Amino acid sequence: MSMLNKRKVYDITMQSLTYLSSIVSIVVLLAIVFFVFQKGYRLISWDLITHNYQSVTYTADLKEDQESGTFISTKTFDDGSFYSTKWGIAIKDDENLIGGTSVFITYVHPDSPLNALNNKGVGIEDLSVDVDYQIIRVAFDGASSALAIHGAEHMIEVWDSQDSFRELEFSTTGGGIRGSIITTLYLIVLTLIFALPIGVGAAIYLTEYAKNNRFTRFLRQMIETLTGIPSIIYGLMGLAVFVPLTIRLTDATGANIISGALTLTVILLPVIIRTTEESLKVVPDDYRYASLALGASQTQTTFKVVLPNATAGILTATLLAIGRIIGESAALVFAIGTAVKDDIRLTEKSTSLAVHIWSMMTDEPANIELSSTIALIILAIVLVLNISIKLLSKRMLRKQGVKK
Amino acid sequence: MQHVEIPVIKQHKEKRIKDRFVKIILLSFTLLSSSFIFIVAGTILVKGVTPFITNNNGLGSVSFIPFLTGDTWLIGESFHSNLYSIGFIIASTLMIALLSLVVSFPIGVLTALFIAKVAPKKLANILRTVIELLASIPSIIYGLFGAGIILNLVYNFSAAIGYQSKGGNSMLASILVLAIMTIPTITSISEVAIRSVDKNLEEGSLALGASKTQTHFKVVLFAAKSGIFTSAILGIGRALGEATAVSLVAGGRRSGYSFDLLDTTSTLTTIMLEGMKETIGLDYDIRFSVGIVLIVVIILTNIILNFVKRKVGNVNVK
Numbered sequence: 221m222s223m224l225n226k227r228k229v230y231d232i233t234m235q236s237l238t239y240l241s242s243i244v245s246i247v248v249l250l251a252i253v254f255f256v257f258q259k260g261y262r263l264i265s266w267d268l269i270t271h272n273y274q275s276v277t278y279t280a281d282l283k284e285d286q287e288s289g290t291f292i293s294t295k296t297f298d299d300g301s302f303y304s305t306k307w308g309i310a311i312k313d314d315e316n317l318i319g320g321t322s323v324f325i326t327y328v329h330p331d332s333p334l335n336a337l338n339n340k341g342v343g344i345e346d347l348s349v350d351v352d353y354q355i356i357r358v359a360f361d362g363a364s365s366a367l368a369i370h371g372a373e374h375m376i377e378v379w380d381s382q383d384s385f386r387e388l389e390f391s392t393t394g395g396g397i398r399g400s401i402i403t404t405l406y407l408i409v410l411t412l413i414f415a416l417p418i419g420v421g422a423a424i425y426l427t428e429y430a431k432n433n434r435f436t437r438f439l440r441q442m443i444e445t446l447t448g449i450p451s452i453i454y455g456l457m458g459l460a461v462f463v464p465l466t467i468r469l470t471d472a473t474g475a476n477i478i479s480g481a482l483t484l485t486v487i488l489l490p491v492i493i494r495t496t497e498e499s500l501k502v503v504p505d506d507y508r509y510a511s512l513a514l515g516a517s518q519t520q521t522t523f524k525v526v527l528p529n530a531t532a533g534i535l536t537a538t539l540l541a542i543g544r545i546i547g548e549s550a551a552l553v554f555a556i557g558t559a560v561k562d563d564i565r566l567t568e569k570s571t572s573l574a575v576h577i578w579s580m581m582t583d584e585p586a587n588i589e590l591s592s593t594i595a596l597i598i599l600a601i602v603l604v605l606n607i608s609i610k611l612l613s614k615r616m617l618r619k620q621g622v623k624k
Numbered sequence: 625m626q627h628v629e630i631p632v633i634k635q636h637k638e639k640r641i642k643d644r645f646v647k648i649i650l651l652s653f654t655l656l657s658s659s660f661i662f663i664v665a666g667t668i669l670v671k672g673v674t675p676f677i678t679n680n681n682g683l684g685s686v687s688f689i690p691f692l693t694g695d696t697w698l699i700g701e702s703f704h705s706n707l708y709s710i711g712f713i714i715a716s717t718l719m720i721a722l723l724s725l726v727v728s729f730p731i732g733v734l735t736a737l738f739i740a741k742v743a744p745k746k747l748a749n750i751l752r753t754v755i756e757l758l759a760s761i762p763s764i765i766y767g768l769f770g771a772g773i774i775l776n777l778v779y780n781f782s783a784a785i786g787y788q789s790k791g792g793n794s795m796l797a798s799i800l801v802l803a804i805m806t807i808p809t810i811t812s813i814s815e816v817a818i819r820s821v822d823k824n825l826e827e828g829s830l831a832l833g834a835s836k837t838q839t840h841f842k843v844v845l846f847a848a849k850s851g852i853f854t855s856a857i858l859g860i861g862r863a864l865g866e867a868t869a870v871s872l873v874a875g876g877r878r879s880g881y882s883f884d885l886l887d888t889t890s891t892l893t894t895i896m897l898e899g900m901k902e903t904i905g906l907d908y909d910i911r912f913s914v915g916i917v918l919i920v921v922i923i924l925t926n927i928i929l930n931f932v933k934r935k936v937g938n939v940n941v942k
Contacts, residue, residue: 231837238742238840241734242751245811248804251752252761252769259772421653430648430654442658449664450865450922452893456915460667486660493657517639518647547762550867553897575762578868581771588772593767602760 230488256599260592267352268593271396272562275502277356279340279389280347286333288383293329301326306383308332312373322354323368325390340387356389361505363524395592399562400576406564407552407572409546410481411488414572415541418485419492419532424491427500428522440533446490446550455554458483472567475479480556480572484545491544499533500526532616536609543605546598549574555598558582573598601624668919672912680906681707691913696879697895708910710895710917712881717921718890719883720795720870721863724802728855731803732810733845736852739811740818741840752815756813759808765871770801775873782886793875795882795889801873806859813858817851818844853933857926864922869895892918 291308302308308329313321328334328349337347349355358379359365366378379385422443430436462479466472472479503526511521551570557569558579564570571579573594578589633910675686683706694709705842735755739748775792778899782789821844829839875888876898882889890898896918 227835231835234837234841235742238734238738241731242738242743245735245758245807246754251773252765255769255773256765282712317827330653396721416651418656422657424648425647425654429650439654440782442661445661446664448861448922449661450861450893450918452865452867452896453664453668453915453919456671456896456912457664457667458673460912461663477721486664489657489660504652518643519639522646538799543760547760547764549762549764552895553868574762574868577764577768578872581768581872586771588768591768592772595768598762598765602762603757603805606757606760 254597256592256595258592258598259588260590260594263589263593264596267393269401270398271393272367272395273394273399273560274562275354275391275394277389277391278335278343278347279387281340281383281387282333283336283338286336288333289331291329291331293327295327300372302372303327304376304380306380307334309334309349311376313372323356323372324357325349325351325353325547327351334388349388350392352393354391354393356391357496358388359386360384361386372482382572395590397576397590398566399560400571400573401554402564403561403570404476404515404546404572406566407484407556408542410566411484411545412538412541413487414485415480415492415573416534416538419489419537420496422489422523423493423496423500424527427497428518428526441615443490443493446486446598450550451544451548452550452554453552454483454487456488458533458551458555459507464498466567470567475555475557475569476567476568477556480552483550483551483555487548488541491540495537495540496530496534496558499530499536502533502616503529532619536612536616539605539609539612543602546572546601547574548572549578631841665919668912668915671909672914672916674909675706675708675906675913682910683906685713686910686913687905692917695881697890698878700811706906708906710892710914710915712877712879713890713892713895713914714917714921715878715881716795716889717893718862718925720798720802720889720891721860721925723795724799724806724863725856725860727799727803728806728859730809731808732855732859733814733852735807735811736818736855737840737845740815741844742838755808755811755815759812763805763866766801766805767787767872769804770797770869770873774800778886787886790875790888793873793888795874796887797873798887798889798891800886801869802863804867805866806862809858809862813854813855814848817848817855820851821847849936850933853929853936857929857933860929861922862923864918864925866892867897870894871897879929892921 241599288306289308290305292305293308293310295310297303297310298312300314301310301312309325309332310327311323312326312366314324315321328351335348337349339345339347354368355375356368357365359373360382361376361379361384363382366375368375381390426436426440430439458479459475462482463475466476466479466482470476470478507525507529508521511525512518516524552572552575556571556575558571558575559569560576560579561568577591577594580591654837674680676688677685679685686706686708686891690707691709692714693711694707695708695712696709697713698705699705735751739751739755743751774797778794778797779789779792782792784793805920825843825847826839829837829843834842852886871894874890874894876894877888891915896914
């Protein structure tokens with residue numbers, strides 16, 4: 221009796237251990253999703269995706285043909301917004317990114333003279349103000365300057381009392397991730413252009429053409445070995461090989477998007493080759509024999525009969541590759557740099573979304589909010605990719621099942 | 625008859641030439657793909673050896689033995705030194721990887737057992753999806769989670785036991801982040817191993833009067849140990865090679881051997897990421913030397929674990 225009891229205790233303890241472990245996995249996933257969502261959802265907006273990351277400060281004055289007038293607005297403003305009928309602009313005090321208060325534009329009348337400003341500094345000549353821009357200072361000829369530290373109400377009061385102003389200092393909205401999104405898209409397109417033909421081609425060779433001999437096994441082994449290398453090592457390789465290569469071939473002067481894409485290509489080749497090979501292997505040999513028996517050449521058989529039957533597999537490989545490109549960070553830190561950019565050129569440094577997070581988290585102070593927002597976007601994309609891959613492979617299995 | 629055959633032969637010949645051409649192109653793609661491993665290894669090796677055999681623009685060559693055993697990492701260009709040594713970093717890297725495995729291995733294997741044998745089908749499917757999702761989360765997000773949540777936990781914990789940690793940046797935080805990251809790897813591979821255990825073994829055990837739980841732990845896990853061991857090897861590989869996530873919670877230790885769980889630390893990967901701004905001279909080349917050490921550490925760990933695996937795997941389960 222006591223032995224049975226002992227056994228029962230053992231059973232229950234061990235079983236509850238397996239339960240506990242499984243709960244840990246679920247809790248971790250939920251905690252990550254919850255954390256990223258809770259920290260990041262507030263910043264999710266269309267503006268985030270379309271805006272620049274760096275905010276730029278301009279000093280501007282009115283163009284010569286512009287002057288103040290009467291701009292009646294039918295819009296109702298929320299509490300704290302002050303509207304100037306003379307200039308057609310509404311501003312309010314609000315908290316800025318570093319926790320202080322600044323004067324933000326909440327509305328600009330479509331006919332307002334402030335839509336056509338003249339840049340007094342360097343850079344583009346024509347400027348205009350827009351919602352969410354910060355106004356730092358308005359300087360007048362006949363009155364003392366209105367500064368942001370005195371608040372929006374004071375600024376509007378002074379501004380309304382004047383018929384002209386000498387200069388207006390304002391800064392555009394920052395904190396957007398347009399640049400990193402564009403870089404990520406560039407990386408996806410470029411990497412796929414490099415990696416898909418090579419990877420699919422190599423997979424075709426290995427399954428359709430190569431004889432099963434020592435040399436083929438050696439080639440396979442070498443490709444397989446690539447998967448075990450940590451991505452930071454690929455980053456070093458990209459820095460030492462692809463960055464100098466692109467500097468020589470293009471007008472790049474340092475790490476750039478092309479060198480990043482080439483590095484990612486090397487990382488992705490084994491994944492693409494393996495996935496494509498698997499999908500080629502399940503195409504029934506009968507198809508090949510039938511095609512060859514009808515007089516088609518091996519090339520025709522491969523590209524017109526076998527390959528079309530493996531499209532689902534190649535698509536899966538593509539989706540896996542996209543997921544990996546979006547998530548990759550360590551290799552890209554070396555291969556395209558860590559400078560967050562707004563003006564994206566293929567031959568210059570910039571950051572993908574994942575590296576953008578790393579860049580912000582290693583800065584002082586770390587920007588956890590925006591990082592989490594980007595993480596939320598990445599998580600959503602990864603989830604969609606995962607579901608698509610699952611559906612694809614289900615379809616593939618069903619197709620095979622029907623054929624058998 | 626003759627004028628019919630000739631075009632057929634001609635066409636056939638054309639096809640063969642085309643076949644050959646396509647084959648050569650495809651072969652060149654394959655050769656290119658398999659040559660990258662040599663390009664990677666070659667560049668890391670050549671670049672990584674440079675600091676030891678040149679005088680590094682007047683800084684003097686780095687000496688090899690102190691590099692491997694010393695306890696100070698001085699950034700060369702700013703300190704005008706060639707005093708790079710990573711002994712303390714190798715030690716902390718190994719310690720972090722092993723301890724993270726100590727945390728993730730039991731959790732991962734038991735989760736795998738639960739999915740494969742204990743859970744009802746529906747729950748098993750849900751859990752399998754959870755593991756797949758965890759595996760597909762990019763490492764930088766684990767790092768962000770570590771910096772946002774785990775650092776706080778570690779900070780509060782160390783404050784509670786009267787220890788002033790540097791904002792929670794510590795070995796413990798690195799271990800926890802890596803453990804979380806390696807659980808899905810261990811679980812998914814162990815699960816496959818557990819599921820492929822011969823049903824007869826299980827039934828035999830049950831028939832001898834063992835309970836289900838006893839069978840799971842004493843027969844199934846034992847029979848699947850080769851696959852389970854493989855999962856551990858892959859898990860530790862991932863832990864050793866992970867860079868960005870750890871760099872957000874390690875704290876960046878520059879000198880001194882430290883095995884204190886709550887003190888800041890560095891790993892081979894985080895030291896490579898540190899101060900990426902300078903990309904010329906010794907500071908740049910030395911990263912490749914660290915890269916060589918990282919690869920050697922990974923290969924050695926693999927060899928040792930594979931050796932152990934062969935030792936334990938040779939016990940005849942039947």
